[in-house]
Amino acid sequence: MAPTPTSLLSTHQSPSSDLHINLHPLILLTISDYITRHTLRRQETPIVGALIGQQSGRSVSLEHAFECQTVQYNGQILLHETWFKDRLQQYKDVHLAPALELVGWFTTIPVTGPEGAHVPIHQQILHTYNETAVLLAFHPASVLEEGAAVGGKLPLTIYESVYENNEGQGMEVDGAEAPLELRFRELPYSVETGEAEMISVDFVARGGGNATAIDSAAKDTKGQASQKAVGQVDRKGKAVDRESKAVDDSSMLSSEDEERMRPPFHPSLPAMPLLIIEAVIASLTARANAVKMLHARIQLLKAYLTSLPPSYLTTTTTTTDPPSDPTTPPTDAPISEINHPLLRSILALLSRLPLLLPPEHHSTFRQETLAEKSDVELVSLLGSLGRSVKEAREMGRKFGMVEGASRGKGKSGYMSMAGGAMDDVWSQGVNGDGGSGGGSNGEGLSMDGGYAI
Amino acid sequence: MDRFQKVWELENAAKLVDPQRDALYAYDDAEQKSISNESPWKKDPHYFKNVRISAVALLKMVMHARSGGSIEVMGLMQGKISGDTFIVTDAFRLPVEGTETRVNASDQANEYVVQYLASCRENGRAENAIGWYHSHPGYGCWLSGIDVDTQLTQQMFQDPFLAVVIDPDRTISAGKVEIGAFRTFPKDYQPAASGGGDGYQTIPLAKIEDFGAHASRYYSLEISHFKSTLDSHLLELLWNKYWVSTLSQSPLFTNREYGSKQMLDLSEKIRQAEKNVKAGSRGGQHRFNGQDTQLDKVIRDSNKIAGEEVTGLLVSEFKAKLFNTVGATIAQEDNASKA
Numbered sequence: 001m002a003p004t005p006t007s008l009l010s011t012h013q014s015p016s017s018d019l020h021i022n023l024h025p026l027i028l029l030t031i032s033d034y035i036t037r038h039t040l041r042r043q044e045t046p047i048v049g050a051l052i053g054q055q056s057g058r059s060v061s062l063e064h065a066f067e068c069q070t071v072q073y074n075g076q077i078l079l080h081e082t083w084f085k086d087r088l089q090q091y092k093d094v095h096l097a098p099a100l101e102l103v104g105w106f107t108t109i110p111v112t113g114p115e116g117a118h119v120p121i122h123q124q125i126l127h128t129y130n131e132t133a134v135l136l137a138f139h140p141a142s143v144l145e146e147g148a149a150v151g152g153k154l155p156l157t158i159y160e161s162v163y164e165n166n167e168g169q170g171m172e173v174d175g176a177e178a179p180l181e182l183r184f185r186e187l188p189y190s191v192e193t194g195e196a197e198m199i200s201v202d203f204v205a206r207g208g209g210n211a212t213a214i215d216s217a218a219k220d221t222k223g224q225a226s227q228k229a230v231g232q233v234d235r236k237g238k239a240v241d242r243e244s245k246a247v248d249d250s251s252m253l254s255s256e257d258e259e260r261m262r263p264p265f266h267p268s269l270p271a272m273p274l275l276i277i278e279a280v281i282a283s284l285t286a287r288a289n290a291v292k293m294l295h296a297r298i299q300l301l302k303a304y305l306t307s308l309p310p311s312y313l314t315t316t317t318t319t320t321d322p323p324s325d326p327t328t329p330p331t332d333a334p335i336s337e338i339n340h341p342l343l344r345s346i347l348a349l350l351s352r353l354p355l356l357l358p359p360e361h362h363s364t365f366r367q368e369t370l371a372e373k374s375d376v377e378l379v380s381l382l383g384s385l386g387r388s389v390k391e392a393r394e395m396g397r398k399f400g401m402v403e404g405a406s407r408g409k410g411k412s413g414y415m416s417m418a419g420g421a422m423d424d425v426w427s428q429g430v431n432g433d434g435g436s437g438g439g440s441n442g443e444g445l446s447m448d449g450g451y452a453i
Numbered sequence: 454m455d456r457f458q459k460v461w462e463l464e465n466a467a468k469l470v471d472p473q474r475d476a477l478y479a480y481d482d483a484e485q486k487s488i489s490n491e492s493p494w495k496k497d498p499h500y501f502k503n504v505r506i507s508a509v510a511l512l513k514m515v516m517h518a519r520s521g522g523s524i525e526v527m528g529l530m531q532g533k534i535s536g537d538t539f540i541v542t543d544a545f546r547l548p549v550e551g552t553e554t555r556v557n558a559s560d561q562a563n564e565y566v567v568q569y570l571a572s573c574r575e576n577g578r579a580e581n582a583i584g585w586y587h588s589h590p591g592y593g594c595w596l597s598g599i600d601v602d603t604q605l606t607q608q609m610f611q612d613p614f615l616a617v618v619i620d621p622d623r624t625i626s627a628g629k630v631e632i633g634a635f636r637t638f639p640k641d642y643q644p645a646a647s648g649g650g651d652g653y654q655t656i657p658l659a660k661i662e663d664f665g666a667h668a669s670r671y672y673s674l675e676i677s678h679f680k681s682t683l684d685s686h687l688l689e690l691l692w693n694k695y696w697v698s699t700l701s702q703s704p705l706f707t708n709r710e711y712g713s714k715q716m717l718d719l720s721e722k723i724r725q726a727e728k729n730v731k732a733g734s735r736g737g738q739h740r741f742n743g744q745d746t747q748l749d750k751v752i753r754d755s756n757k758i759a760g761e762e763v764t765g766l767l768v769s770e771f772k773a774k775l776f777n778t779v780g781a782t783i784a785q786e787d788n789a790s791k792a
Contacts, residue, residue: 025695026512028687033478033509033543036681039470040479043577047466069576087572093565094528094546097520108462140465143686154690193695195707196519196621197512201695203630204508204680205688276760283628283704283764287771290699293692353779369769372705376766379716383759386752393748 009113009184021134021158021189022061025201027051028154030065031106031138045070046077048121050084051104051136052091060103060134061192066091068105076120088129104134104158111139114159114184122161123182135159135184154191159184202286301346308338475681477505477540480533482579488534494613498642501674503538504615504634508680508688510544515630517546518588518621525551527587529566530617531573531580539615539634539674542580545569556587557603584615584634591622591711592657594633601667604637615674626708626761637671657718658725700772705765715758719751726751 031049038047049067053060066087069080088102105125107118114122114135125133135158142155164183193201470478494500506514510530517526527549532541547562570582585607587600596604596616607614620631656664680688705712726748 025691026509026516028691029509029512029684032681032683032687033507035466036470036475036478036683037480037542037578039467040472040475041577044463045577046463067576067578083572083575086568090565090569090572093548108466110462140462140469143469143683144465154687191691191695193698194516194519195625195702196515198695198698199624199628200512200515200630201688201691202699204511204678205685205692276756276763279627279760280764280767283768284771286628286699287768290696291775293696294700369773372769373766376705376762379755379762380759382719383752383756386755390748390752 009186018058019132019134019160019187020059021187022053022059022192023136023158023189024053024061024063025191025193025197027062027065027106027136028156030067031136034067035108035138035140046107047138048077048079048107049105050088050102051106051134052088052095052100053103054098054100055103055130055132060132062103062134062136063100064091064095065106070121077117078120079124102129102133104130104136106136106138108140109137109157111141113137113157119182126161132160134187135161158187158189160187161185304342305346469683469686471682477507477535477679478542478681480542480579485533485579485581489613492612498638499672501537501539501613501615501636503675503677504541504617505538506541506632506676506678507543508678508684510541511630511632511678513544513546514586514617514619514632515621515624517544518586518590518619519624521551521588521590521621523590525556525588525590527551527556527585529582530584530586530615531570531578532583533580534583534613539583539613541583541615541617543578544586551587557599582611583613584617586617586619589618589620591620591714592660593623594618594620594631595656595664596635596637596667596671597660597663598667601637601670604635604671605640608637608639616671622708622711626704626711628704628764632676634674634676635671636674657714658721700775703765703769703772705762705769708761708765712758712762719754719758722751722754 031047034047034049047067048070049065051062051065053063055061068087069083070077071080072078092100102125105121107121109115109118114137118135122133122135137157137159139155139157162183162185164181472479510532514528514530517528520526526546528544528546530541531543531545532539534540548565549556549559549562551557566582573580585603589595595618600616600618604614604616607616614636616635616637618633618635623631729747
């Protein structure tokens with residue numbers, strides 16, 4: 001059931017402008033936060049907010065968002081002019097390096113696209129602040145119908161605005177007076193994250209804790225997406241997201257799995273304190289989940305390719321199949337329509353793979369890797385040396401204590417051993433590790449030299 | 454009105470929220486006022502024990518801390534109180550120029566705060582400022598002497614108030630958010646000897662004096678974070694987008710500078726420990742309990758660094774195993790098919 005787009009969407013299928021949007025996750029969370037708060041505090045105003053980010057050439061990054069106050073004027077919803085100006089300035093004041101500008105706004109919009117009510121704010125922003133402002137439309141409806149039509153896509157669309165001739169009429173009116181109308185055109189976007197941002201998103205996503213006021217152990221109802229039947233590849237490859245998400249959900253390692261698997265991963269690990277092993281396992285788990293995701297995606301591509309009808313040309317030169325894949329006849333009903341751009345990009349990917357030469361052929365890269373590896377090994381050697389020193393010291397102390405005690409017993413009753421024997425113990429223990437302490441220090445220094453490369 | 458609701462999708466938006474599970478996002482002005490009037494924290498310096506931080510606030514604070522690089526940055530948190538818990542719902546930056554070792558609010562910043570909060574209130578966000586955060590790039594989460602004084606003043610005039618410290622450098626190297634929340638004791642209060650040092654952390658030598666001198670003047674709170682149902686839904690979707698960078702990044706490489714700094718610090722500490730041990734052996738009857746803990750600390754530091762480095766190495770080895778053979782295999786098969 002394809003929703004009919006509203007009249008405000010641009011119908012021109014012009015090769016879309018090369019304006020590229022980089023969306024940061026913070027924006028999503030801000031919107032989500034806004035919606036949640038808005039609902040729970042029973043606010044009646046529309047959900048409208050501004051987006052700030054950087055614009056360089058044709059690429060726009062959306063980095064921060066803040067909610068806005070609106071006013072009703074002549075039945076139109078507009079931004080509160082003075083309030084907005086102050087607020088924007090406040091945000092600009094604290095985002096100086098790199099300087100962020102107003103680059104657009106967000107609101108909640110039906111999946112069908114923007115409507116007349118959304119135009120006044122957009123025009124207001126276009127006129128006063130930024131001529132190329134974009135509109136981020138968040139679709140609550142598509143969050144609700146989970147997994148159905150949207151798949152793994154984020155429930156939002158980003159529009160740019162264009163002025164277009166009203167078809168038909170525009171041609172008749174002669175000359176410069178052609179009435180240009182505001183239209184919205186969908187823009188492609190990609191999600192971009194800084195490293196710190198990614199870590200915290202990951203941290204928030206993995207860490208439990210919902211926002212129940214009283215900490216009742218309400219269980220997360222996760223993994224419902226994984227029950228959705230998948231397997232049918234839809235003809236435009238749209239199912240890519242959906243299927244892999246489901247696979248990913250079910251196979252994501254939980255913390256209980258982490259508990260269970262604890263074989264030594266690395267020669268230097270078994271001696272490591274438990275805390276560090278846990279950190280290593282957490283990092284490896286993240287990697288494992290990513291690999292599963294990669295695997296799922298490759299599987300999906302494979303499934304798509306095998307479901308294609310056999311080649312028109314009966315020769316075997318069409319090498320769009322992955323090399324490892326035996327060209328079995330497709331079991332599903334073959335898809336009649338072939339998506340050529342998709343096939344072409346798969347081919348391009350495959351032909352690029354051999355060019356990724358294994359780094360063994362590059363001596364500098366190899367050297368660098370080796371240097372890094374030996375650095376790390378040195379550091380862990382230092383760690384184990386340190387532990388040995390500690391143990392040696394402990395040993396010396398215990399030995400001294402035992403010896404002192406027996407000697408003390410020999411001399412007089414065991415009551416008098418306390419004072420004298422202790423001193424003995426101390427000096428022995430200390431003598432024992434003066435030397436080894438020096439040794440580990442030497443290691444530390446020489447490693448510094450190596451590390452500074 | 455129906456039309457209005459439909460165009461702006463308010464009805465559907467409302468359906469995204471589970472009033473039970475997202476209850477922390479609500480705000481009851483009267484309730485907060487009565488809590489504030491009662492001020493139970495005045496009687497017990499240990500009153501507050503927990504902090505809950507919303508996903509948005511956490512993300513904003515970490516990004517801000519990271520954007521400062523090696524400069525300390527600072528901002529405020531908005532939120533509310535519930536029992537012995539601070540609930541941080543949002544955070545905002547302050548126009549403050551810090552240095553590499555300290556950050557302090559100026560009059561200009563105070564003015565900014567007043568304006569910012571007024572703007573918030575006009576838009577229906579009644580939360581007050583309940584704390585401040587700042588970053589300690591590379592030297593761990595604790596309060597310095599200046600921080601303690603700042604926090605003490607705030608607690609005197611603006612209680613309930615909370616101090617949060619974030620270490621962006623360690624966040625990157627450890628792969629998890631390094632954050633601490635603190636409250637200071639009143640001046641005349643002598644805390645009971647703290648039970649155990651479970652929250653052990655590495656403190657660079659240059660800072661250790663500052664750390665030790667004030668450690669008894671504040672205590673840390675338990676931090677947890679929360680997210681709304683909609684948040685978790687979106688985050689799940691986001692994973693579809695950023696798993697690639699999990700595969701492609703290399704912590705060893707991005708954190709090289711931090712790693713070298715850690716090593717330098719460690720070597721200095723080892724030298725000191727060695728000196729002390731030698732002195733102890735000459736002195737003979739030295740009470741060397743102190744030295745032992747010092748050595749212990751050095752070893753823990755070096756273990757920690759080693760752990761981080763090994764993690765990094767594993768990641769790159771893993772990457773090599775996964776991808777390095779791909780090109781070769783395909784090239785071989787290509788050649789085979791051509792021949």
